[in-house]
Structure formats: structure tokens, C-alpha cells
Amino acid sequence: RQAKIVGNYPNPFNPTTTISYQIATDSMAKLDIYNIKGQFVKTLVNEPKVMGEHQAVWDGKDFRGKGVASGVFFVRLSSAGKSSVHKMLLMK
Numbered sequence: 001r002q003a004k005i006v007g008n009y010p011n012p013f014n015p016t017t018t019i020s021y022q023i024a025t026d027s028m029a030k031l032d033i034y035n036i037k038g039q040f041v042k043t044l045v046n047e048p049k050v051m052g053e054h055q056a057v058w059d060g061k062d063f064r065g066k067g068v069a070s071g072v073f074f075v076r077l078s079s080a081g082k083s084s085v086h087k088m089l090l091m092k
Contacts, residue, residue, distance in 0.1 A: 003029070003079035005086040006053070012089040015060045019075055019086075023049045027080040031056055036072045049079070060090055
């Protein structure tokens with residue numbers, strides 16, 4: 001088993017989406033959002049997590065609390081040396 005993003009709902013979303021992900025072993029987990037250009041937008045999770053399923057909510061805002069423009073975003077999960085990426089669409 002590997003850490004993986006199960007998906008997000010709703011997708012497309014406005015203004016929030018819930019991201020579901022799985023952690024394979026008890027370990028640090030980091031969930032970051034990037035825009036279509038690969039630029040960092042926000043970190044949603046950066047803490048130890050137990051093995052199993054988890055959820056995080058993204059409110060469509062960047063790390064400064066400013067709402068982002070409509071478009072394609074990627075959420076990247078990193079845990080125990082593995083990573084998973086999932087595409088999301090924000091439509092305003």
C-alpha cells in the first residue's frame with residue numbers, strides 16, 4: 001500500500017472541496033496545492049497522521065488567505081517517501 005489521494009468532492013468545485021486521501025503507515029503527511037503552472041498555492045496538511053483514510057477541506061484560498069482564480073489545480077500528497085497527485089477544477 002502507498003499513500004494516495006482518493007479524490008475530491010465536488011469536482012469541479014466552488015468555493016470549497018473535500019479532499020480524501022489514504023496513508024499507508026503511521027508517518028508525516030503533507031498535502032500541498034499547486035496551480036497549473038506548478039506554483040505553490042497552499043499547504044493544507046503538514047503533520048503526523050495514523051494509517052488509514054483522512055480528509056482535508058480546501059476553501060479556494062492561497063497561503064495569504066486570498067481567493068484564487070478559476071482554473072486547474074493539483075493537490076500533492078507526500079508521506080513515507082511516496083507521493084500522489086490529483087487534479088482539481090475550481091470554477092467560479
